[in-house]
Amino acid sequence: MRHFAFRSPRLAFLPAAPALARPVAAFYHRNRAAFAPFEAVREDAYFTPAGQAEQLAADLTQAEQDLRYRFYAVQPRHPGKVVGMFCLDCVIRGAFQSCFISYKTDPTLWGQGYGTEGIRALTDWGFANLRLHRIEANIMPRNLRSRRAAAKAGFREEGLARRYLKINGVWEDHIHMVRLNESPDL
Known part of the structure; x- marks a missing residue:
């Protein structure tokens, strides 16, 4: 089993693991209303430590199978x-x-x-450790903050996917954004 953790200038990224159930549940619980307009409808159990323990165990299995790598960010001064x-x-x-x-x-x-x-x-x-060629983001047109954040991180728009994902109970259009790995070694 592979475990990964890494840092950026202001954040530490912890790999999904059941031991994080309480702080992850607290993150989702306190931000439930703010995230709801941009997410699929979630069952109440999702916002509990028990619900997150199940999700985090599934995430860990997905990482072991090279299918999904989920990380939770903390500020080093508040780990x-x-x-x-x-x-x-x-x-x-x-x-x-x-x-x-x-x-x-948050x-x-x-x-x-x-x-x-x-x-x-x-x-x-992902480019350095997973040797990925392409990473894709799909963002609702009205989610301007997310679009700006992705663009500043080097993602470029490639088009519009109509009624792409069911968000908060409604099929929503999404702008397809992509960043390519420009490494000559790939």
Whole structure:
């Protein structure tokens, strides 16, 4: 089993593991209303330590299978408080060498560059450690903060996917954004 952890200038990224159930549940619980307009509908159990322990165990299994790498961000001065989630999901190997990125940060950090920092750090980590060629983000057009954060992290728009994901109970259009690994060694 592989375990990964890494840092950016202001954040430490901890790999998903059941031991994080309490701080992760607290992160989702305190930000439930802020995240709801941008997420799938969640069952109440998702916001509990028991629900997160199950999710985190599944995430750990997915990482062992090279399918998903989910990390929780903490600020080093507050290591017990999760302030962000950054994930590389649906890893596809072979000729594609690609995945999707998802992310969210605590609303108290919005507008301070933490999203961009986390997106950039995880993307660079995925390129260097997973040898990915392409990382894709799909963002609702009205989610301007997320679009700006991805663009500042080097993602470029490639088009619009109509009624792409069911978010908060509604099929929503998403802008497809991509960052390519420009390493000549790939």
